[in-house]
Amino acid sequence: MSKTIKGFCLQGREKIYPNSGVSVTSNTSVVEMEIPSLKEGEILAKTLYTGICGSDNSASLGKSNFDWVERPRIIGHEFSAEVLELGPGDHGDLEVGDKFTPLAMLGCQDDECPACSVSKWNLCPSKQIIGFHRNGGFGQQVVLESDRVVPLMEGLTPKQGALVEPLSVVVNALHNKCTIKPGQDVVVTGCGIIGLMSAELAKAAGARVLVTGIAHDRDIRLKRASQSGFITIEVSPENPLSKQLKEGIADDNGIPFGVNGQVDLLIECSGVPQVLAEAITVVRPEGDICVIATYGKEVEINATHLTRTSLNMRGSMGSCREDYMVAQKLMVTGTFPSEHYTDLYDFEDITKAFEDSIKANNMKAVVKMN
């Protein structure tokens, strides 16, 4: 008898406020899965390792920006997997047994689509995100379009494969949207995995990096950031970044960070509206702000200040195939030290993995799926 296949399923859409006494995983449960028959262009794969994204947490908490996700849905878009079966149609060089990570975002691939015609599926208005628009990587098996497949590069472990997608998002933001010069002072606001990946890539580009977090981040996330050699500070509404920079921050060698409380580049990864609003005051004239986070409400910005300081503020959405290739290389070569940021869980402990992630008690939860 074949073993039952299980998946971690988003079911409810109740709004859950952490610390309200309601279990943070009450909208989700582990279910037995049926595998549908393969359609044209689809493959069946066994998942190997799947990472928990902040967006998975937001959907689990019933946040309104994920209302559009149909339930029940097996979530998960950051994973590595092995091909079990090729469905009807052409799958190129792909073979049973190949290990890969999927492109989270699949574009419409219409020649008339401005985004897809230049291979930027991440900007396609009708893109389909695996784990939100269709079942994803938190199933022990997954059916997906072979067009999404990015083969794992030689030397990359399946465990690292689960980190390719989030790292590719940071590659797109830092390599395509920012120009970091050696010796620059860079602030990363927010110390979730996207923040710390940003900090690592900025450091690799020769910058000196400061990472911010809140009091809750002190023991785990800011600690790991500090172990990696970043300057770390705790911010609060009473003691914001701008105030601390003005008062003076120095690195371990006593060298002041920033000039007159201002830095060259700020990378916004916190998703807190006030932090983005404050950002334009801590970047020097003609400096850069790169926004990777999204926000639960509109953010009020002093646009006149933006004009008068000639700041460059730009957003960066998702990633595409090229960025996945760069992300893999950064892990294979050790430029991004993935081990330092990975917290591994067995599938039996998947609910705990979500609880820990939602409560920010880990860095990047990666679940061994089989």
Ligand SMILES: [Zn+2]
């Ligand atoms: Zn994600």
Ligand SMILES: [Zn+2]
């Ligand atoms: Zn398109």
